[in-house]
Amino acid sequence: MNNYQEMWRTLGLNMEAHDQLLQVLPPTYHDVYLTQANRPQGMEYFDFVVNEIHGLRIQELQEHKKAGGKVIGAFCVFVPEEIVRAAGGICIGLCSGVEIGTAETEKVLPRNICPLIKSFMGFKLGKVCPYFESCDIVVGETTCDGKKKAFEILNDYIPVHVMETPHMKKNRDRRLWLEEVRDFARVVEKATGHTITADNLAKAVQEVNNKRRALQRLAELRKQDPAPISGKDSLLIEQIAMYDDVARFTAKVNALCDELEEKIKAGQGVFPRKTPRVIVTGTPMAIPNWKVPHIIESSGAVIVAEELCTGLRYFENEVAEDGQTKDGLLENLAARYLGINCAVFTPNTGRMDRLLQLVEDYHADGVIHCALSFCDPYAVEANRVEKTLKQHNIPLLKIETGYDQEDSGQLKTRVEAFIEMLG
């Protein structure tokens, strides 16, 4: 711990505020995670990663930087990690799921804005995030008004490169997005001082695809009844996917899947057979925002899939590996990322089709739509989800909530009533 104190001080963290933050996490984690019954042994690694969230992984980033490497932060699943890796960089997800630095943040942002945006701004202004302070550059995008405009302010504190995600998926949008991906490659080459080649890009594509395949394998196992792993544990793994070492993470997820396959063969699961099965859809749930999943799984249901950015949207499509040239691979990347069913797109019919498919494939009894407070893209699109599911007689519960715990009791009552109706 002493080593980390020195590291955090060197990073310029506000030590007092940071200490307070670190004291909040362990009891929450204990209550939400460590009290679960029948947890797979393979979760030990992910418990360790959370325990070392501001320790070991930050140390690895610092060692990487000492060796001349760069760290690039991102806020969105649209930022192609492959490009950063090809140039020898490390890509880190910076979205954050806890109220912090609110007083400072409300000096530069409106009070009524998405808690995820307030949170990342609070972490930066309050100097309490060692990931942020390890970044050489951060990459924004234009997936929502709040982030798009907040990045202009963030740029006062750290250099921000913004990728323009279009609003539609027409050919003209695909062309624009491909140019954005090419620009990003140039920005990363400049920041890292390394040239991206067909070879190092092909290798990076394969590594990140392997990460996706491990997560797909895990998702596939969750189609079983009884569920071999809780939704909370699965979400945690999907959250960790965004900042852990790629090769190590991939190996650990695959090892966990080996264990789960054995359990499935033995007919074992973490909840009784016939437990009501729920799919969660909506806005990202960034660490440590486990609020709604915890309510759901402590109310008698199991979450079997997350149609979220911290979930399937992150890993469900692979990048084609057949590009023979650098530009061919960049085209494959652009195509893969534009396939994401984000509510930035109008209309976002792909998400509706996907949800129906997921309900069928995962034998779900109902869907819970979770939107962060003041998130217009998802809160309005919830109406399209509602219309689609109603047409197919699939039960839906719509929730809008922030990072505070004030509405927990009310949410639990609503979730319990919904699950009772499913059972």
Add this chain to the structure above:
Amino acid sequence: MNNYQEMWRTLGLNMEAHDQLLQVLPPTYHDVYLTQANRPQGMEYFDFVVNEIHGLRIQELQEHKKAGGKVIGAFCVFVPEEIVRAAGGICIGLCSGVEIGTAETEKVLPRNICPLIKSFMGFKLGKVCPYFESCDIVVGETTCDGKKKAFEILNDYIPVHVMETPHMKKNRDRRLWLEEVRDFARVVEKATGHTITADNLAKAVQEVNNKRRALQRLAELRKQDPAPISGKDSLLIEQIAMYDDVARFTAKVNALCDELEEKIKAGQGVFPRKTPRVIVTGTPMAIPNWKVPHIIESSGAVIVAEELCTGLRYFENEVAEDGQTKDGLLENLAARYLGINCAVFTPNTGRMDRLLQLVEDYHADGVIHCALSFCDPYAVEANRVEKTLKQHNIPLLKIETGYDQEDSGQLKTRVEAFIEMLG
């Protein structure tokens, strides 16, 4: 009036709700507009237009439709009226500035969303807007998340064509936007059954430019001290610009300017010389949203310019008239419209430069930034405005408010304190 009743019934309006709406407007209009001192005689026409807001103008639209013409509704200054006119159509602004149909609207939209969006959805769901009910098609855009996603829902009730406004002004965005403008021309041709030609488009460009020039002429006269016209009256004219007959409106604005020029020569104005001068900037103020301007001008200041969509952004740039071909003119149109300083763009530095220029040109003592509640693009960009104005020691008051009157007292206190500081 009996004629109108019949017309409204034929349009399928909810007669009871519509009657209630019509009873609200006159007393408000009296208090806000008709009690102003020294009003120019030329305002009589605009008073008449407001008085006939659901009467004569709707009758004109119906006659146009009986003769085979089409009516196209729009929600944004990005929709090129010229294209509609070239094809013999009438383009009508549908943004609305009053709380209506809230109960119905909150069944399809989140409660915490911009009041302008709630209002247009309420007008449509409640069947209380004869403009909406006169439209053959409505045209949306992607200037903000709320509207972009709400148009998907609106499309359940009336056909919506969405134009994709990009997030930036790079060459790739200009290319995309030009394609959107070309698409729109095709959509309008199909809807109207009329071909757009170089000739009819050139004529439409000239007519709409003439409207802009009349509004520019009016704006120019407001640089005088004493101010020859109130900000409230100017805003009203800018609001009416979006739905009145183009040629008649242009002539009436020019006639008003003739009168104002005489008053200026005579040293006459509507407020005493040396009255504190304020520029209003932010989100659109749709009829009958005169709340903040009324507070400002009843608190001892005069508004000398509106850096708003219902203001300078609507008329400050002309379309180049030198295009010899249809496609050349479409290129000119695309270029003009992409010059708008909308907060959809990141960054929107053009707006900052423009504001500084306006403060100088209009001899303004301060700026009041008005954002509609829950409007992320403008509420967040307000921070950039604040930063820019602070660097130039220009006083700024930031307001966030909706269409209700609940905060009027509090706003008046803040505005009075601000104006006292300027005086």
